[in-house]
Amino acid sequence: xxxxxxxxxxxxxxxxxxxxxxxxxxxxxxxxxxxxxxxxxxxxxxxxxxxxxxxxxxxxxxxxxxxxxxxxxxxxxxxxxxxxxxxxxxxxxxxxxxxxxxxxxxxxxxxxxxxxxxxxxxxxxxxxxxxxxxxxxxxxxxxxxxxxxxxxxxxxxxxxxxxxxxxxxxxxxxxxxxxxxxxxxxxxxxxxxxxxxxxxxxxxxxxxxxxxxxxxxxxxxxxxxxxxxxxxxxxxxxxxxxxxxxxxxxxxxxxxxxxxxxxxxxxxxxxxxxxxxxxxxxxxxxxxxxxxxxxxxxxxxxxxxxxxxxxxxxxxxxxxxxxxxxxxxxxxxxxxxxxxxxxxxxxxxxxxxxxxxxxxxxxxxxxxxxxxxxxxxxxxxxxxxxxxxxxxxxxxxxxxxxxxxxxxxxxxxxxxxxxxxxxxxxxxxxxxxxxxxxxxxxxxxxxxxxxxxxxxxxxxxxxxxxxxxxxxxxxxxxxxxxxxxxxxxxxxx
Ligand code: CO
Numbered sequence: 001x002x003x004x005x006x007x008x009x010x011x012x013x014x015x016x017x018x019x020x021x022x023x024x025x026x027x028x029x030x031x032x033x034x035x036x037x038x039x040x041x042x043x044x045x046x047x048x049x050x051x052x053x054x055x056x057x058x059x060x061x062x063x064x065x066x067x068x069x070x071x072x073x074x075x076x077x078x079x080x081x082x083x084x085x086x087x088x089x090x091x092x093x094x095x096x097x098x099x100x101x102x103x104x105x106x107x108x109x110x111x112x113x114x115x116x117x118x119x120x121x122x123x124x125x126x127x128x129x130x131x132x133x134x135x136x137x138x139x140x141x142x143x144x145x146x147x148x149x150x151x152x153x154x155x156x157x158x159x160x161x162x163x164x165x166x167x168x169x170x171x172x173x174x175x176x177x178x179x180x181x182x183x184x185x186x187x188x189x190x191x192x193x194x195x196x197x198x199x200x201x202x203x204x205x206x207x208x209x210x211x212x213x214x215x216x217x218x219x220x221x222x223x224x225x226x227x228x229x230x231x232x233x234x235x236x237x238x239x240x241x242x243x244x245x246x247x248x249x250x251x252x253x254x255x256x257x258x259x260x261x262x263x264x265x266x267x268x269x270x271x272x273x274x275x276x277x278x279x280x281x282x283x284x285x286x287x288x289x290x291x292x293x294x295x296x297x298x299x300x301x302x303x304x305x306x307x308x309x310x311x312x313x314x315x316x317x318x319x320x321x322x323x324x325x326x327x328x329x330x331x332x333x334x335x336x337x338x339x340x341x342x343x344x345x346x347x348x349x350x351x352x353x354x355x356x357x358x359x360x361x362x363x364x365x366x367x368x369x370x371x372x373x374x375x376x377x378x379x380x381x382x383x384x385x386x387x388x389x390x391x392x393x394x395x396x397x398x399x400x401x402x403x404x405x406x407x408x409x410x411x412x413x414x415x416x417x418x419x420x421x422x423x424x425x426x427x428x429x430x431x432x433x434x435x436x437x438x439x440x441x442x443x444x445x446x447x448x449x450x451x452x453x454x455x456x457x458x459x460x461x462x463x464x465x466x467x468x469x470x471x472x473x474x475x476x477x478x479x480x481x482x483x484x485x486x487x488x489x490x491x492x493x
Pocket of ligand 1: 022191218219220
């Protein structure tokens with residue numbers, strides 16, 4: 001077994017770099033500015049990554065809201081420097097780059113304009129793995145001649161893959177569905193980093209028997225298992241993996257690229273990337289990273305979250321539960337909430353825990369513990385139970401459904417069709433409301449997806465209002481001064 005990767009035909013692992021998207025989204029609240037990407041953009045292009053993830057997820061939100069940057073400009077600017085490596089983005093299905101389902105007309109225009117700006121690969125996912133929520137965007141991705149990466153959110157109900165819901169058959173069936181939809185590649189998205197290394201090996205081996213498209217693996221370091229996950233996946237024949245340059249890797253981000261390149265060196269799965277070039281690029285990231293250090297969570301010694309190994313609740317969700325309980329002065333009830341999450345999640349149809357379902361299940365679990373089960377129900381839970389997010393992996397508990405939809409404004413019988421079929425077109429109303437403030441369809445989309453903060457951004461962009469200084473924006477000068485002051489203070493002790 002030891003010579004597993006030492007012999008046989010060459011099959012270089014392909015690597016997608018996520019430094020400019022998931023890296024700083026996971027570690028630094030998505031605050032990296034375009035100006036800090038430009039100095040290494042050309043060199044990044046020369047590495048030979050399969051793709052670079054540079055957009056989507058939370059970037060659209062934070063750029064216009066906090067950075068005063070036009071999200072579409074980032075694609076255009078980076079494209080000037082990165083001419084060979086395809087760009088990838090994370091697209092939340094019918095939620096696009098927001099937190100709710102948008103109408104089909106918004107979804108169509110979004111994919112068209114994003115393609116026009118220079119996006120190449122669309123990684124599309126849905127929080128419920130209900131692929132009907134892919135329909136509209138996929139139609140436009142294909143029409144624009146772009147790459148459709150179909151994604152399955154990886155979820156568990158127990159420590160290992162299996163049980164009644166998220167078992168091997170579940171994933172094989174979802175992969176077949178995506179292949180039938182014409183996906184160019186399959187992405188397994190392990191957003192919480194809970195995949196067990198030997199499970200992914202088995203899953204990839206079995207997937208390779210039923211699908212022909214390349215398999216792309218995305219995981220997070222959160223639980224500490226990610227390097228083992230990748231190594232097992234690579235041995236099992238995974239085609240593409242996601243990594244970040246070391247300074248923006250590990251913790252809740254992706255594994256670092258450098259140790260993987262070094263590990264595979266000389267094997268049949270050698271990435272053939274230039275390690276010295278990667279080290280230089282990492283040095284650059286290290287040199288600008290201090291500008292963003294105030295956003296880095298540094299309250300714990302441990303850089304991994306071992307709790308997730310025990311209860312499968314993703315780290316981001318835990319911090320929300322904690323802050324909700326702290327606000328209610330009931331932090332001592334956290335253990336009860338952990339138990340409640342498992343029960344509530346099952347009753348609500350066992351959704352994978354990812355944006356936005358992780359928040360929906362989390363908030364309701366806390367309410368159930370504090371005020372009695374389903375005595376208070378959020379609107380999002382009502383919408384979920386009614387079917388407005390799509391079909392849950394298992395049916396919602398009948399008693400719970402009756403209780404939740406008792407006085408629901410839309411009715412007591414859930415919808416069973418594609419969620420967006422129940423939404424009225426939104427674009428014309430948005431066009432009317434935003435008026436002259438939107439100079440083109442790109443502006444219109446910023447407003448249609450984020451009406452309040454989008455309008456504010458457009459006022460800044462077109463010089464109608466002056467943008468207030470960003471209190472969290474630091475220069476390297478500021479950082480140097482801070483460090484010198486700290487050094488002085490140390491000398492006094
Ligand atoms: Co991710």
